[in-house]
Amino acid sequence: MDMPASDPAKLLLGNAPRGFCGTIHGLDVQAGGSSLSEVELESQLIEMGFVEGARVEILHEGAIRRDPIAVRVDNITIALRRREAMAVVVIR
């Protein structure tokens, strides 16, 4: 997978601001600082609907350090921390 930095349109969901709208480009579980193993994190993200092509929108963020975030993934809303959202590569 391309590094997000190489393409200005790509960024990590964990860095995106509130109101961000985009599409999932893929998962890059090595990018984040999650305490989960890579396989476990990737499985959990897929089970919650974070798959390539899904539409995402950051609806809300927490009061402290804008964390966690509530993300609309297609037609459901998932709450997660920015730390884990770093594993989701999105395109604007």
Add this chain to the structure above:
Amino acid sequence: MTDALLDPRSIHLALVGAPNSGKTSLFNALTGSRQKVANYPGVTVERKAGAFVTPTGRQISLVDLPGTYSLRGRSPDEEITRDVVLGKFPGEALPDLVLCVADSTNLRLTFRLVLELKRTGRPLLVVLNMFDIAQRRGVSVDLEALSAALGVPVVTSIAVRKGGTAELIRLTEEFAAREQPATADNSWAPLSIFDLKALQREADRIIRDTVKLPSKPDSLTTRVDAVVLHPAAGLLILALILFVMFQAVFSWAQPLMEFLSDSFAALGTLVHDTLPDGLLQSFLQNGLIAGVGSVLVFLPQIVIIFLFILLLEDFGYMARAAFLMDRIMGGAGLHGRAFIPLLSSFACAIPGIMATRVIDNRRDRLTTILIAPLMTCSARIPVYTLIISAFIPATDVWGVFNLQGLVMFGLYAAGIGSALAMSFVIKFFMWRDYQPAPFMLELPDYKLPRPRSIAIGVYTRAKMFLHRAGTTILSMMVLIWFLASFPQPPAGAEGPAINYSLAAMIGHFLEPFFAPLGFNWQIAVALIPGMAAREVAVGALGTVYAIEGGKEAADAIGQALSSKWSLATALSFLAWFIFAPQCASTFAVIRRETGSTGWMVVTFLYMFALAYVASLITYNVAVAFGAG
């Protein structure tokens, strides 16, 4: 399954589905109050089983398995769901038919689970639940095409409406009447990332081909969330909800409680007047009626607190509360998901500690278990209510609040504050170099709670409380009456009879230890049966004082106390109950859940130390201010 051999017409169902799929309300709709809540043997995951009879008289038993997104089994709950479906759970019957429950407004995640379940070879029936809400939102489903694409029969249901499950029952009936087909082989194996993605793609393809989804998300949920999840307004609303909850517990329950306590007092007087003076009269009036009555009186409060918890859960607010609290709890070293177990601990630490199973990470779970008993459980309410109404005047503060309600709120706040501080200490000293576990939670669309489902939930919990009151607490009350009545004073002895009893001996023995806290020997006596259940301490105080005073009725415990205790003693007693390791069943559950006696001992000791120090400080400060 032996039942099936005895009665060929009965079949066994299992409900499987993602969290928030409406599985529980479907279970309630099918079984009504015919359900049994217990634990799976050896583990403390709640096992909900029930039964119903179809219109043609067929017996159907069913079990509501813990919610899961996959069969991967990443928590003890999810492992149970997997093992029961695979027929690998010892002592659990292999279900004849698995009902896979889907929230009709949110099919993606469940359809992937259906495809995974198909691999187990178990007969499946997909239930599109909450179909009315989905239709209202513009979801339309080609049921025949969907059934063909999934290769599994599909049925819609509206768990909340009368007759909304008729079609589901009819299909189950048809399935049971059919010659049982040889079940397909189980080809399930843990999914690789590749498999998982492939299944999700297939699920998405099926949805594209057979389901028409609305283009807009639920606008009501979006609008409500704009306020409820707002960083500042959201926290304010959360605090407000909690505050209303505690004011309600204190004031709404009052008329009912007064009615109950008056009734028991009247019953006691009736017995007193009917029977001749003696041991039997004393046992019935002071042991049995006063003891059970003083505990039953708190049923209205327990019903109200569970009503709030179940309502918030069914509205879909609990997940939002976890979202709002995640970072705040994270600051204290807790996981956002710990919010739900800790909130449940306000009702009782036991279900709260059991609910920590939603936390995957062992260390996060352990921290939550250790601090859960500090949350003000409903068993403390009797003690708090008694002392507050006896010692704190019901004056208005700023014209809006009641001083009694404010003190109650303060006691709750002290519990929460100390729990957060304790968690911080645990994190700092024990797990300094440790990464917190992830927080990932679905925020379901808001739904109107179903009155019937809430009623069944409250009823089940009230029944559990009454069962406890009827067994543990009653036997403790009889024990304390015995301790307070025997041995009988020698002939011609002076002073109240209780001064010669076993209770007095134990109380006097413990008195020097508790004296620095301002506790007299009667309190020391009452604390002992309080170990069985905190609320017993109230009944025990009643017994001790009722017998001592001879004619004092147990419903006047509060008046008795206010004439016999100083304010400093009362405040010290309240401080003791914030922290005290009082309930033996909580410790039994901690030992079971942590799988270690060591953690149970640690919890007991730290709580005991906190209680002793807090009472010591409270008493001495109060005395210094002239309340001694």
